Amino acid sequence: MIALDLSLENLYRQYHRCRRNKRNTLNALRFEAEQEKNLIALREALIDRSYQPRRSVCFFTTRPKLREILAADFRDRVVHHLLVDYLEQIWEPIFIHDSYACRNGKGVHRAVARLRQFIRRASANGARPVWYLQLDIRNYFMSIDRNILFAMLAARLKDDTARWLTRLLVYHDVTANCHFRGRRDLLERIPPHKTLFGVGPDKGLAIGNLNSQFFANVYLNRLDTFVKHRLKCHHYLRYCDDFVLVSHERGQLLEWRARIEAHLHDELKLALNSRERLAPVSSGIDFLGYIVRRDYLLVRRRVVAHLDAKLQAFEAQLVRSAGGVRCYCVDEAVLDRLGATLSSYLGHFRLANTWKLWSSMWRRYGFLAQYFAFDARQRKLIGKYRPPKGLQRVRDQYRHFRWRFPDDVLFFQVGRFMECYELGTPAWAQWLGLKRMRWNRRGARYGFPVRQTGEHLRTVLERGVAVTVIREHPGQGTGIRLRVPVWRYALASS
Numbered sequence: 001m002i003a004l005d006l007s008l009e010n011l012y013r014q015y016h017r018c019r020r021n022k023r024n025t026l027n028a029l030r031f032e033a034e035q036e037k038n039l040i041a042l043r044e045a046l047i048d049r050s051y052q053p054r055r056s057v058c059f060f061t062t063r064p065k066l067r068e069i070l071a072a073d074f075r076d077r078v079v080h081h082l083l084v085d086y087l088e089q090i091w092e093p094i095f096i097h098d099s100y101a102c103r104n105g106k107g108v109h110r111a112v113a114r115l116r117q118f119i120r121r122a123s124a125n126g127a128r129p130v131w132y133l134q135l136d137i138r139n140y141f142m143s144i145d146r147n148i149l150f151a152m153l154a155a156r157l158k159d160d161t162a163r164w165l166t167r168l169l170v171y172h173d174v175t176a177n178c179h180f181r182g183r184r185d186l187l188e189r190i191p192p193h194k195t196l197f198g199v200g201p202d203k204g205l206a207i208g209n210l211n212s213q214f215f216a217n218v219y220l221n222r223l224d225t226f227v228k229h230r231l232k233c234h235h236y237l238r239y240c241d242d243f244v245l246v247s248h249e250r251g252q253l254l255e256w257r258a259r260i261e262a263h264l265h266d267e268l269k270l271a272l273n274s275r276e277r278l279a280p281v282s283s284g285i286d287f288l289g290y291i292v293r294r295d296y297l298l299v300r301r302r303v304v305a306h307l308d309a310k311l312q313a314f315e316a317q318l319v320r321s322a323g324g325v326r327c328y329c330v331d332e333a334v335l336d337r338l339g340a341t342l343s344s345y346l347g348h349f350r351l352a353n354t355w356k357l358w359s360s361m362w363r364r365y366g367f368l369a370q371y372f373a374f375d376a377r378q379r380k381l382i383g384k385y386r387p388p389k390g391l392q393r394v395r396d397q398y399r400h401f402r403w404r405f406p407d408d409v410l411f412f413q414v415g416r417f418m419e420c421y422e423l424g425t426p427a428w429a430q431w432l433g434l435k436r437m438r439w440n441r442r443g444a445r446y447g448f449p450v451r452q453t454g455e456h457l458r459t460v461l462e463r464g465v466a467v468t469v470i471r472e473h474p475g476q477g478t479g480i481r482l483r484v485p486v487w488r489y490a491l492a493s494s
Contacts, residue, residue, distance in 0.1 A: 004086050004162040006046050011039050014081040018074070027074035042075060049164060051079070056174040056206065060186040063306065068187065068195055070174045070206035080211040083165055087214060090156050095217065096224045098237035102213040108288045109351050111239045112297065118235040118246045119281050119294045126294055132285055133245045133253040134277040135260065137270050139194055140241035141216065142204040145269045146170050149205075149219050170215065174206045216240060219268065226263050231256050239288055246281065253278060290352055297352035304357065307345050311365050314338045319367050321492050325461055328370045328488040330385045335371055342372070342381055350379055370488055373404075385485055394442050395421050397483050401470055405488070408468040409460050411453055413483065415472075418453060419444035431463060432456050457489060466490035 022028045045051035054073040100111035123130040157163040192198030205212040235246035264270040284291040291298040373382040398421045434446045473482040
């Protein structure tokens with residue numbers, strides 16, 4: 001019998017897993033401030049079974065559609081990781097191979113690759129026509145029956161503590177005394193059957209929690225085994241509540257659909273969504289953000305439209321135009337979010353045939369090249385706005401930015417001066433009437449006081465040359481000061 005491990009060592013391990021993507025949230029920081037004390041108290045509460053989940057935070061997302069998210073407190077998330085880690089040891093050997101949501105070693109890309117493999121096998125690599133049936137569950141998370149769910153889980157739980165904790169989390173009412181963040185009025189725009197505030201008792205799971213995702217897989221495992229073992233469908237895969245069956249006989253798919261619908265109704269109290277798709281695979285399968293074909297993949301138009309909208313929003317935050325001059329702001333927090341967004345979409349695009357699409361978007365949003373270099377060979381982004389670590393001299397910092405902005409004039413701050421380390425006499429030094437420094441221990445050849453930056457900036461821009469302003473990072477202690485680009489100015493026509 002596998003026992004639920006409530007040791008402090010295991011709790012600490014689950015805490016580390018939990019904070020991986022939540023470390024900068026307020027609840028996570030509060031927990032971390034006294035993590036040892038909090039983990040010991042949490043362990044004691046689990047051992048004596050006095051543990052009770054705290055109130056959740058309710059907020060709303062609008063893409064791809066309006067829905068509520070009920071996120072657990074960070075302390076409760078640690079417990080979710082603890083329980084799911086235990087339950088996975090029991091259920092992973094039971095799950096079918098072709099269930100791809102929220103499982104280690106699975107995911108969207110593996111599911112899409114597997115679907116392409118099914119298409120090739122069923123069609124004998126394109127030699128014969130093949131059909132597909134794509135189905136999904138109507139209002140899945142809100143329709144899960146907690147009594148059925150707990151019966152499934154409890155049937156395989158021999159450990160009494162694990163059974164108690166599983167029951168507590170399955171039946172916990174996350175809507176009770178929850179804290180609303182953002183616009184609470186959005187709740188009125190959600191139909192009652194699509195919100196946990198409107199479904200009946202013992203119905204529905206909260207979207208946004210790890211245990212809910214795992215429980216959702218357990219709930220549909222009964223469907224998976226029915227399709228694989230009773231219907232004998234060899235080419236079937238599921239991602240959450242979206243599943244695809246492939247066969248070379250259209251009539252067989254129609255028969256399977258009717259039997260699946262009856263099974264869902266009788267065994268799981270679920271219903272199929274009306275927007276099913278039954279078509280030849282040659283028309284492409286719209287699945288998990290891709291149009292899947294035997295020989296190639298395309299990205300869905302909606303995914304591209306979402307990226308368009310996000311890039312437009314970032315451009316509005318970072319780029320200003322006035323008087324024929326375009327100013328590019330270097331805000332590290334915004335650029336870090338932009339970089340994360342681009343990397344996420346690039347990872348999605350990489351699987352598909354999207355080189356022309358990505359290149360066209362890179363040209364369309366020219367402001368991206370001001371902040372990032374794109375490594376076409378490795379297909380990754382390199383930020384221009386943050387210098388590498390380990391530069392030990394001011395002159396090394398200057399050379400780095402000279403390499404990053406080869407065609408710009410650099411206004412490089414060192415203390416109260418803007419300094420230049422170019423070899424020879426640059427043209428812009430002549431335009432500004434600067435005289436060669438007699439001696440400078442850093443090797444600076446030209447410079448001017450910081451207070452003259454605005455005046456000299458206009459002079460250089462009138463010559464049609466872009467200027468990048470490198471400032472000292474404020475608030476730094478000892479050692480060489482960190483310097484980062486803060487603005488780049490260029491003529492709007494360039």
